[in-house]
Each structure stands twice: as structure tokens, then as C-alpha cells.
Amino acid sequence: xxxxxxxxxxxxxxxxxxxxxxxxxxxxxxxxxxxxxxxxxxxxxxxxxxxxxxxxxxxxxxxxxxxxxxxxxxxxxxxxxxxxxxxxxxxxxxxxxxxxxxxxxxxxxxxxxxxxxxxxxxxxxxxxxxxxxxxxxxxxxxxxxxxxxxxxxxxxxxxxxxxxxxxxxxxxxxxxxxxxxxxxxxxxxxxxxxxxxxxxxxxxxxxxxxxxxxxxxxxxxxxxxxxxxxxxxxxxxxxxxxxxxxxxxxxxxxxxxxxxxxxxxxxxxxxxxxxxxxxxxxxxxxxxxxxxxxxxxxxxxxxxxxxxxxxxxxxxxxxxxxxxxxxxxxxxxxxxxxxxxxxxxxxxxxxxxxxxxxxxxxx
Numbered sequence: 001x002x003x004x005x006x007x008x009x010x011x012x013x014x015x016x017x018x019x020x021x022x023x024x025x026x027x028x029x030x031x032x033x034x035x036x037x038x039x040x041x042x043x044x045x046x047x048x049x050x051x052x053x054x055x056x057x058x059x060x061x062x063x064x065x066x067x068x069x070x071x072x073x074x075x076x077x078x079x080x081x082x083x084x085x086x087x088x089x090x091x092x093x094x095x096x097x098x099x100x101x102x103x104x105x106x107x108x109x110x111x112x113x114x115x116x117x118x119x120x121x122x123x124x125x126x127x128x129x130x131x132x133x134x135x136x137x138x139x140x141x142x143x144x145x146x147x148x149x150x151x152x153x154x155x156x157x158x159x160x161x162x163x164x165x166x167x168x169x170x171x172x173x174x175x176x177x178x179x180x181x182x183x184x185x186x187x188x189x190x191x192x193x194x195x196x197x198x199x200x201x202x203x204x205x206x207x208x209x210x211x212x213x214x215x216x217x218x219x220x221x222x223x224x225x226x227x228x229x230x231x232x233x234x235x236x237x238x239x240x241x242x243x244x245x246x247x248x249x250x251x252x253x254x255x256x257x258x259x260x261x262x263x264x265x266x267x268x269x270x271x272x273x274x275x276x277x278x279x280x281x282x283x284x285x286x287x288x289x290x291x292x293x294x295x296x297x298x299x300x301x302x303x304x305x306x307x308x309x310x311x312x313x314x315x316x317x318x319x320x321x322x323x324x325x326x327x328x329x330x331x332x333x334x335x336x337x338x339x340x341x342x343x344x345x346x347x348x349x350x351x352x353x354x355x356x357x358x359x360x361x362x363x
Contacts, residue, residue: 019047023057023068023113031112035105037119038062049130053251054082058122066104070117082251083116084108085170089225089253090120092165098157099244125236125245129281133239140288145242147290148298150235150265153244155302158224158258165225171254173223180316181213184323191326196333202346203326205353209319212360218309221257228252230261231268233281262299263313266292267321267352277321277352279344311363315356322352
């Protein structure tokens, strides 16, 4: 995600200089010259926060600011595929009413920086999980609007025609809902390759939730563009209001069932004390934010989609996200992630499955 420097300081990590090994400025300059993207040297290169999965480098050239996004040195999946997907989605969103970072140019080849990358416009905004400005902390009405703006953004996204936006090849919509449970159960089983992982028996409710999802799956859906990981840490808010500055981190975007984005938002939404479902994410102060019922109702007012099965999508979001987070727990036993992080995300996994069970039993 991108942020302006007035909101958050440059990311302080031990390998601050290492971005130079990942971003060869002389090669980047030559590539920009070929595309007429300003002139002169690159100045003020700054590694931005929010780049735990991808590298975000803000810099200035000529009269323009840029943010470069590229995969980390050792991406978990094919970083080139991720960069190409993100760039295609951002390009497709140009001119729409979905707030997003503007795409400037993309390089799908690997001969410039050793990987695909793209340049985007900087976003002037803040990530609420990293703290809020005084205007927002002091006004519950603005915090209320922040939540409603999030619901509106995915309603708008889901209303876009993926074919008209040139994204018909982004995802495989046939059998999309039918694939979900088998796919994520398969991912859970794959964690057995990590020595020492306690196994799925440590996650209560997996089979019960899976069986309920299979038995209650909606008969069909209208395909649309999905963000794929829609929660409050993946948006940026304006400094002067409760409106969104941009939805960020589009690496899991696809064409599928957009109601899963709403389910994801509900599943991860901070509770009354500001604690969300993902790790140590917290929003303070939390009063004033709409509750999940209001988020759903607000989405319904801005969408023509049938929400009669929304419980199914929330349960699926809990199931899918929980099993994804459990992967870090499994990797921690193999020494591939910090154990403290693995245990925190295992707790999130258990909490998400518990949330799914509660919704099943009260739906």
C-alpha cells in the first residue's frame, strides 16, 4: 500500500539499503526515458511502510512523484504473476468510481529489474490500523462514515462489468463457489509438510463448517470483480474526511463472486474494542464505527445483488481466511516464520472458525 510521508515515516527495517539491490535506479531511469516519464535523476527514493509482502519505493523525478511496486526478494508465490495481475486491475479501474491508486506504467517483463513491476501515483491518505489523525480520533461521526465508505467501495467494485473493463480472463468463474471448500481443505492438508505442526485437530470446527458450506452453497451468482482481501488495513482514508482515498493491495484480485468481499469485510471487521480478526490489528478509538449489520444493510442499498445468502459468504470468509492464517503457524514450526507470529495467527484462525460456528448456529 502507498502512503504519503506526512502520515507515516519511512519503513525502518534492517535492510533499508537492500532496496538498491532490488531496484536498479539506472535501469529504471532508462526504462522511464523510453516511455517519456519525466526527465532528470531520481531523487528522494524512500522505502514506504506497508511493504511486508511487496516492495514500495516512493521517489520523485522531474515534476512528478512516483511509487514503484515490485515483489520482495523471496515471494511466497510467483511475484511476476502478482504484479501483472495488480497492474491489469489498476489499469482497468481507471475512470471508475472505485477509489484506487492510479496506474502510471507497468513492466510485465523481467529484463529491467529482474521481475515484473509497475509505477503508480502516490496516495495521500492514512491506514487506520497505524493510527488516525486528530480529526478522525475526535469525531465518531467521521469514524462511522469510514465504515460506510468501505461498504460502498466494494458495492461499486462488484457492479463493474469485468468484460467491459477488459478483465474477462482474470479469473475462472465456472465452478467458483463449488471449488472453495475443497480448495481450502486441500491447503490445510498441505501444511502437514511442515515438521512439528500440530495439525488440523487444533482448529475446532473445521469439518463442521466445511460440511455446512457444502450443504448451503448458493445455487449461482453473477460474476464480478473481487478485491480478494478486503479489510480495513487494505484501504487508505482521506485526511480531511471519512471517505476512502484508495483501496490498495490488489494482489488477490480476481473475477469471481463479489459477495465474498462483503463477507470478508464482515468477518474481519473490528469489534467494539477495536480488535479485528487478523493478528494484532487494532483500531483506536473504535466507537462510532458501524456494526456489521449496518455494513451489510449499507452495501445492500448500493448494490443490486441478492444478499439472502450473506451468512454463507461470511462463513466462507471466516473459513478461508482462517485456513490461510494457519499456514504461518505451520511454517513457524518449520522455522520459516517467527513462532510468536505463528501463534498469534493461529489464535486468529481459531477465532475465525469460532465466529463461523456461531453464525451457523444462529442463522
